[in-house]
Amino acid sequence: MKICILGAGALGCAIGAALSEAGHETWLLNRGRAHVEAMNQHGLHVQDERGERRVAVKAATCAETVGVADLVVVLVKSFHTAEAIAGAASLIGPHTSVLSLQNGLGHEDILAEAVGRERVLAGKTYVGGVLLGPGSIRAGVAGKQTFIGELDGQLTPRLQAIADAFNGAGLATTASDNILGTLWDKLLVNVATGALSGITMLSYGQLYSEPLLESTAKAAVAEAISVARQAGIRLSLNSPEAAWTLAAEGLPASFRTSMLQSLEKGSITEIDFINGSVVRWGQRHGVATPVNATLVACIKGIERAMADHQKREHP
Numbered sequence: 001m002k003i004c005i006l007g008a009g010a011l012g013c014a015i016g017a018a019l020s021e022a023g024h025e026t027w028l029l030n031r032g033r034a035h036v037e038a039m040n041q042h043g044l045h046v047q048d049e050r051g052e053r054r055v056a057v058k059a060a061t062c063a064e065t066v067g068v069a070d071l072v073v074v075l076v077k078s079f080h081t082a083e084a085i086a087g088a089a090s091l092i093g094p095h096t097s098v099l100s101l102q103n104g105l106g107h108e109d110i111l112a113e114a115v116g117r118e119r120v121l122a123g124k125t126y127v128g129g130v131l132l133g134p135g136s137i138r139a140g141v142a143g144k145q146t147f148i149g150e151l152d153g154q155l156t157p158r159l160q161a162i163a164d165a166f167n168g169a170g171l172a173t174t175a176s177d178n179i180l181g182t183l184w185d186k187l188l189v190n191v192a193t194g195a196l197s198g199i200t201m202l203s204y205g206q207l208y209s210e211p212l213l214e215s216t217a218k219a220a221v222a223e224a225i226s227v228a229r230q231a232g233i234r235l236s237l238n239s240p241e242a243a244w245t246l247a248a249e250g251l252p253a254s255f256r257t258s259m260l261q262s263l264e265k266g267s268i269t270e271i272d273f274i275n276g277s278v279v280r281w282g283q284r285h286g287v288a289t290p291v292n293a294t295l296v297a298c299i300k301g302i303e304r305a306m307a308d309h310q311k312r313e314h315p
Helices: 010-021 033-042 078-086 107-115 157-168 179-200 211-230 240-248 258-264 275-285 290-313
Strands: 002-006 025-029 044-048 051-055 058-060 071-074 097-100 120-125 128-133 136-140 146-150 173-175
Touching (some): 002 010, 010 025, 010 128, 010 136, 033 058, 078 107, 097 107, 097 157, 107 120, 120 179, 146 157, 157 173, 179 211, 179 240, 179 258, 179 275, 179 290, 211 275, 211 290, 258 290
Parallel strands (some): 002 025, 025 058, 044 136, 071 097, 097 120
Antiparallel strands (some): 044 051, 120 146, 128 136
């Protein structure tokens, strides 16, 4: 299978390395020239459960170099989705499938608008990756689950073919008949803690010791559950308490959410695809979401203050 990873940062490289080693023609697409040149010259340096090695990969900075792919795996930051898929037109042929493994919810609609809903699959992966430098990653693949599915819940031959390719590469992958339910379960966990930790700048240990914040988090999750039920989504997490508890499971008190980390780096967040998704789906299905709308507004206000500060510092 010819596969292109659109947004080959740490996670994309971890998945791409596994697919390359399994014999698939795998292209790693990334705008960072130094990263791409390092991979093309020396291979991708991978540290993982099996030790250290260099994996021969194909890397490029623009889609035209790659040509038409059988499968495009989208792993760009949520807020770059529209721009990335618009720049990737040369990857899309008559039989190309497009699989989003991004955080949150809503990318599938952006991708569907760009390439047609019939091409789009959605997924969730627990594979991990850390970028150590240009062309070098630490990957966590062994025992990390990936779930993929058709948006309508059908178990199609193409879905099974992709799952087989991933499983053959050591990526433990399940073809799901309820991928939207899986994405919503994960979304509830992110809704519980992401925005609140970003607004308050608190680590998990601090967040989980504040009763007022706990009740706000559970109110946000309760709204999301109401929206999902109204939309006919089959959830595994059916109470705000379950999402709140699961969000902290196995994480240290010092843990900082990705939303908080983004703000600390001076970067915008993925709020539109987390709490923002709850608000959008709520509007679509006639469910009020005032808590989530407030959390979105607060994060947007922080992003605005940050942008204004950066303008003043670097006019």
